[in-house]
Amino acid sequence: MAHDVPIGDDSIRLGQFLKLASxxxxxxxxxxxxxxxxxxVNGxxxxxxxxxxxxxxxxTIGGESARVTQG
Structure with a gap:
């Protein structure tokens, strides 16, 4: 099950999101x-x-998933 990670803008780069989502x-x-x-990304x-x-x-990485949500 993916946990939701809100972002402040309309988009975010993958490298940044991996860090933001821990x-x-x-x-x-x-x-x-x-x-x-x-x-x-999306499978x-x-x-x-x-x-x-x-x-x-x-x-998803290493069995952990995070979903981008609007913050």
């Missing part, structure tokens, strides 16, 4: 995990750290 600790961790294909592997996420998108 799925990863740092930007370097996010960069590595994304490059290694460990991160999915699809995403390798672009700058991918824009919008409310309703769900990000």
């Amino acid at each position: 799925l990863l600790d740092s930007g370097s961790d996010a960069k590595s995990a994304i490059a290694d294909g460990q991160v999915t 699809d592997v995403e390798v672009r750290r700058g991918r824009q996420l919008h409310p309703g998108d769900t990000v």
